[in-house]
């Protein structure tokens with residue numbers, strides 16, 4: 001489903017140009033659960049933005065479901081994202097002074113889903129992301145770091161995407177909440193066949209994936225099977 005061939009990404013021009021990706025190639029099949037690891041500044045978020053059709057590579061090809069998305073314009077990319085992709089951003093990007101529920105259902109407004117259905121789907125996504133119902137009508141700027149993260153995850157699930165991209169989704173969570181979040185991803189992967197690509201700094205988190213891609217200085221330095229399939233779901237009886 002994901003087929004990237006020799007993609008590069010250069011930010012800026014002339015003297016200030018910086019090549020964040022230096023020729024990256026791999027494929028990810030439907031239903032895979034892949035972790036991407038690497039030092040800060042190695043190009044992980046840059047790669048994820050390209051995989052998520054938020055940005056296009058400077059050179060190289062990206063085929064998503066056999067469609068060449070590397071040359072699409074912004075409008076075409078937005079359509080692909082709306083129907084296929086759920087994104088958990090490193091910086092979350094929630095709207096402040098807007099309720100939890102509205103933050104989650106907004107993607108469905110743009111997708112043209114009716115009012116009652118989008119509210120139901122948003123509530124369901126919030127519950128599966130481990131968000132307590134008593135907080136649904138709180139404003140997002142009144143939440144703790146962990147709660148913000150759960151809202152961001154719910155928002156990524158609400159359009160029922162086939163591809164879920166998550167940038168450090170457990171970064172600020174305590175161990176138990178982190179396990180619940182990983183359990184949600186594992187359930188989506190195992191029971192619903194969703195493809196998941198997750199960026200993390202933590203080897204423990206990466207071990208929840210089936211495959212680990214290591215990035216350094218804008219290049220892939222290894223691509224291996226994870227050693228053990230540690231299931232957060234089973235540990236927490238979910």
Ligand SMILES: Nc1ncnc2c1ncn2[C@@H]1O[C@H](COP(=O)(O)OP(=O)(O)OP(=O)(O)O)[C@@H](O)[C@H]1O
Nearest residue numbers: 011012018020038039040041042043044045046047
């Ligand atoms: N919009 C931008 N303009 C210029 N340079 C950028 C831009 N975005 C990222 N970079 C640079 O590209 C490199 C890769 O950034 P990227 O955000 O992909 O790293 P990362 O691996 O996600 O790091 P982290 O683990 O800290 O999140 C960095 O050196 C960064 O400074």
Ligand SMILES: [Mg+2]
Nearest residue numbers: 044045090167
């Ligand atoms: Mg990053």
